[in-house]
Amino acid sequence: MSEALIEADSLFMRYPTGRLALEGASLAVRPGEFAVVLGANGSGKSTLLRIVAGIIKPTEGIARIAGQEITRLTGRALADARMTVGMVFQHANLVKRRSVLANVLCGTLGRHRNFATALGVLPRQEIPHGMHCLANVGLQEFAAQRASTLSGGQAQRAAIARALAQRPRALLADEPVASLDPEATNQVMRLLRHVAANEGMAVLCVLHQPDLARRYADRIIGLRRGVVRFAASPEEITDQEIGTLYEDTARYEEAGR
């Protein structure tokens, strides 16, 4: 078994409001693996992802990306570490007035820190790489179009291309299909699985649709009340087990406040 690219080791997270979002959550995702985190609202799945991405710091515990402790880094070192992990959000978050290719090239800014890029110039030498990433998501013919002209599903694929342009070793996705129609949803899910399988990336995706997790994931990680309850391949998990994730969440949320 190869070394895990995404690792979380007994993460605890208490927000300033006093809400305890994570209570010792641990997980590991290997290269080439597409892992999906399932859980009810308030189970801590988004918190988990944001800690692994280095956006927020946990109260306790360690998260590692490709062996680097992202939870301990700040400033420039954190920006460097973030380059190794791509992130996709619920919304595509493209700069709508720029071209699709320009948006994708923005993903490479981290490795081109100079005077010109600070003033808004895109790194020209990355254009072939950007086009390659667009081809990967099937959008190469849209490269010169404004991002605002893309449909929701196309925009999300362009956002994935931007994350790939970073040349990351791991990809995180926070409910990437929550605002997409069924067809676009399946395209994006297939793409994420493809990225894991063909690029050897570790992909960790938060979802709230168990059926999608069953259909696409290599491994399902069940999160309930801030603790990982199970982590196994879809065949090994019963519907009842998934159902337990969504039990008495209302009562828990009340207690947590």
Place this chain on the structure above:
Amino acid sequence: MNSEVSELVRAESIAAPHSRRLRETRSPAWTLLYIVLFLVIVIQSGVVVNARPQDLLTGASGMADILARSFPPDFSQFWPQLWPAFETVDIAIFGTVVGVVIAFPLAILAARNTTPARFLYHGARALIAVCRSVPDLVWALLFVTAVGLGPFPGALAISVHSVGMLGRLLAEVIEDMDMGPIEALGTTGARRMQIFSHAVVPTVLPSLLGISLYRLDENIRSSLILGFVGAGGIGFQLLSAMNLFQYRTVSLLLIMMFVLVIGAERLSAALRKRIA
């Protein structure tokens, strides 16, 4: 009975937030009171401004006299007055450009989502408020005292006032901006300055240009007036012609101002349409 009254008062205070229905059932005495109050306010304003309609009638002959004396406009003055008109437009252009150049960085400090520090936010807000709350005519008076007569104090006055007007509008545009792309670029490992130039600037640039063009239009109007306090341009010519009773020059200048204002308005609107 006392408890009944307090019951009623309580019921009314509970119903107060949805007062739309209450207003229809309000007693006519209140409506009458509001009408009387409104009339009192209007009448006192008439008294304070010494409004005497009969003055308009007796003044009519004087008005007609001035109109007659300012007709026809003295078109021989057109070429000599073209330079001051040009000066007026350039005061506005200079003021707008300097205003934008100073207002944009200030607006970034004065927007809650982009400001690097709390004290910079408050400092920038305060500076913008001062620039805005002092009218440009007053700024012009101050600058005329400081640097002397001529177009330069006018241009400075317009610059400072524009910083105030543009700063606030731009800060609002930045605060209303979609933060998604900024967060997304942050997770790619881009530096602060890169995020700013690649995500913030392209997002707010159309609004920035639109607001600036609108400001240019407003500033051309302002710079017409600024001449009255000695800050150069066509306004100064108008004041001199009035003082010398050269009413035919005055009417020519008024026509030139009209053309300038309408032209600036049309041009600014047309350019803004192209950006949108």
